[in-house]
Amino acid sequence: MLFALHIKNIALIDDVEIEFHNGLNVLTGETGAGKSILIGSINLLLGDRANRELIRHEADRAEVSGIFYVENEAQRNALLSLGVEIDDDGAVSLSRQLLRDGKNLCRIAGRTATLSELKEVGNLLVNIHGQHDSQALLNPTQHIHFLDSFLKDEGKKALAEYQEAYKTWRSLVKESETLDLDEAEKLRKIDMLTYESNEIRSANLQPDEEDELKAKRDMINHKKRLEESVAVALSVLCDAVDGLDARQALSVASQNLEDAAGFDGSLSPLCERVIALAEEADDISRQLRNYFERLAEDEQPIDEIEARLDVIYRLKRKYGVTVEAVIAHGEACEAELSQLENAEAQKEQLEKALMAAEANAKVLAKALSDLRQQAIGSIQQKITETLHFLNMPDAEFSITVTETPLSLHGAEQVSFYIKTNDGEDYRPLNKIVSGGELSRIMLAIKSVLTDGDVAQTLIFDEIDTGVSGSAAQKIGRKLRELSDNKQILCVTHLAQIAAMAKSHFLIEKSKEDGRTKTNVLPLSYEDRIQELARIISGDAVTETTLKQAEELIEFGEAND
Numbered sequence: 333m334l335f336a337l338h339i340k341n342i343a344l345i346d347d348v349e350i351e352f353h354n355g356l357n358v359l360t361g362e363t364g365a366g367k368s369i370l371i372g373s374i375n376l377l378l379g380d381r382a383n384r385e386l387i388r389h390e391a392d393r394a395e396v397s398g399i400f401y402v403e404n405e406a407q408r409n410a411l412l413s414l415g416v417e418i419d420d421d422g423a424v425s426l427s428r429q430l431l432r433d434g435k436n437l438c439r440i441a442g443r444t445a446t447l448s449e450l451k452e453v454g455n456l457l458v459n460i461h462g463q464h465d466s467q468a469l470l471n472p473t474q475h476i477h478f479l480d481s482f483l484k485d486e487g488k489k490a491l492a493e494y495q496e497a498y499k500t501w502r503s504l505v506k507e508s509e510t511l512d513l514d515e516a517e518k519l520r521k522i523d524m525l526t527y528e529s530n531e532i533r534s535a536n537l538q539p540d541e542e543d544e545l546k547a548k549r550d551m552i553n554h555k556k557r558l559e560e561s562v563a564v565a566l567s568v569l570c571d572a573v574d575g576l577d578a579r580q581a582l583s584v585a586s587q588n589l590e591d592a593a594g595f596d597g598s599l600s601p602l603c604e605r606v607i608a609l610a611e612e613a614d615d616i617s618r619q620l621r622n623y624f625e626r627l628a629e630d631e632q633p634i635d636e637i638e639a640r641l642d643v644i645y646r647l648k649r650k651y652g653v654t655v656e657a658v659i660a661h662g663e664a665c666e667a668e669l670s671q672l673e674n675a676e677a678q679k680e681q682l683e684k685a686l687m688a689a690e691a692n693a694k695v696l697a698k699a700l701s702d703l704r705q706q707a708i709g710s711i712q713q714k715i716t717e718t719l720h721f722l723n724m725p726d727a728e729f730s731i732t733v734t735e736t737p738l739s740l741h742g743a744e745q746v747s748f749y750i751k752t753n754d755g756e757d758y759r760p761l762n763k764i765v766s767g768g769e770l771s772r773i774m775l776a777i778k779s780v781l782t783d784g785d786v787a788q789t790l791i792f793d794e795i796d797t798g799v800s801g802s803a804a805q806k807i808g809r810k811l812r813e814l815s816d817n818k819q820i821l822c823v824t825h826l827a828q829i830a831a832m833a834k835s836h837f838l839i840e841k842s843k844e845d846g847r848t849k850t851n852v853l854p855l856s857y858e859d860r861i862q863e864l865a866r867i868i869s870g871d872a873v874t875e876t877t878l879k880q881a882e883e884l885i886e887f888g889e890a891n892d
Contacts, residue, residue: 334789344850348545353835359823360830361839366850367823371793379451382430397427400457407786408606417441448648459787461778469774470762472842479704481781482711487703494696498740501689510683523657525669532662535643542644549637565680572676580609592758610664660667677685718776726754767798779814791821796829808832827867831884836860
């Protein structure tokens, strides 16, 4: 259940904290007081998309957080499977901050989470019925999802297995379509791929070749200068004209320092450094001699190097910005060429896999369809009985299933039909004109659906559209009945429904320091009488309307 809700800086709400209770919680208030803002805030907490325009004027962020108590084993297991930490007392906290730049800061049980994770957890905690659900009910393509919501664990498993098999089959279908190229197109593609792969293969490119060639070109272009510079360096290191060369000088220095260090140990580090310099000078001399010899031996013409670089440049311009990219393109051409040349063999293998995948999908679709058919009779009966209770005594609810080609949702189309009066034909739900009938049908479906719903909090917004009088009272009684097993939050404009509440909250606007803000106030018994009287008669509250309000509350308690 949703125990505590904190909303800050969302639209007209400045800073509001609400403590909800088990059973039926009703929220009422005048039009424009902020009821939709409250429901919208809960939707934000559950991971819905947000508009930064919701952030209250002059605030840098909006915040909403909630504490839920998990009292149902199935719900607990589902949350634990998502890695949600549940306190020893069964509490789970969710929070979300919406920043001005559009970023979100989400937390689940104190842990930073993504918006998609927040939405996944939210779906396990709360089920919200609003205008979107009613629109979905009028859309026949959505009826199959309503039906699948009734399925128990076996049905949900069957649906998941079928959808996995269907995706495998569709993937093979697309692969088959790729192989089914027009023969002329296939030959054109083979010619093109053969030319490109041959051109790249014949060039025999090496990954580091370009850099090596550029370095060799630079060396040849500056060969004379290199020879002069290296010769001078070698002369200084190795060829003394008058006296000692550099190597000999370092050797003499190291011998003398070694002798001196025998008398003064503090000279030992300097002696070691000079010895190291002498060894380094010897190594440098050897490497310079080798380099000088290579310069003399390298007689590759510069034209050959330029021609090879030109080949590399031309291939890079056609097939990639680097030599590695050109090589990769050649390998891709060869792989695709091999696939096309072996298409017939692949096609034969693919055809067998395709037939097996389609057969498997059809078997699983049939198993799923059987489970749906098994559930339909009970669902029709329960929804029809609920409609009778909701002042639609002649209503009959029907579910029809029509076979279709395989799709992501099975091999059938599900459609909901209803007749509301004796002697009438069954009609699609989208042919129902009365909003009051649609509200009651939606409630009937939801009340049956809650049996298998892991979420323990149900929120009803606009469930009273188009109803009044006895029908409204029946809706209130049904909501009260549902609240025996689920926590219900209901926004309503009707006194008959509000009177059934176990907890009643008033949403009202006020002005403070020249600014309008929305408050949410828990009502006492006396406050409830005043609020119901206002709903009944508007501003003209009289002793009669107060008495009516009191009688409605007593009636609600009598139906507990």
